[in-house]
Amino acid sequence: MRAHDTYDYAVIRVVPxxxxxxxxxxxxILSCESNQYLEARIELDAARVSALDPGIDIEALRRHLDxxxxxxxxxxxxxxxxxxxxxARFHWLTAKRSAIxxxxxxxxxxxxxxxxxMEHLLDRMVRVKSAPSP
Structure with a gap:
């Protein structure tokens, strides 16, 4: 059985x-130094972001997120x-900033x-579960 490794993660947010x-x-963004692992996965829900700012340029936002x-x-x-x-990349990406x-x-x-x-974190922190039908 493989030993557990310590990891760091941060949630990527859009603040329109x-x-x-x-x-x-x-x-x-998920990082594990002992495995030399650094990965980011983006799942942009354009409708949710547009609900906060209908005028946001979704395509420009996608390019920046990519x-x-x-x-x-x-x-x-x-x-x-x-x-x-x-x-260093992980710390640069997760540095506090006041931006979109x-x-x-x-x-x-x-x-x-x-x-x-990564899948567990996306399910828990990013993906929206649909409400059950009445």
Whole structure:
């Protein structure tokens, strides 16, 4: 049986009108230093974001959100931040900022399966469960 590894994660949020401080969770950044693992998954619900700001440019928002997984992957096309070591990329991505795209505080956990943990975090923090039919 594989030992559990410590991981860090943050929820990616879209704050369409920063002055109102309303946000929609749109993704997860998951990092495990001992596994050299850094991944971000984005699941943008455009209707939920547009409900907070009907005038938001969803396509521009998608382009900006797409840079987060690219920075996590690193390599060619990921820009200067994507060339940093994994932990530096994670800390850069999760740094506090006042912008339309923000992250939650960093949280920690332990797991044996990073892919399953990513799915669990997306289910719990990002995906909206549909209400049961009456």
């Amino acid at each position: 009108r920063v002055e109102r401080e309303e946000f929609v969770n749109v993704g997860i 840079t987060i997984p690219a920075i996590c992957r690193g390599g060619a096309g990921s820009g200067p931040i994507g060339q940093l070591p994994l932990r 795209i923000q992250t939650s505080p960093v949280h920690m956990g332990k797991c044996a399966d990073m892919a399953a943990t």
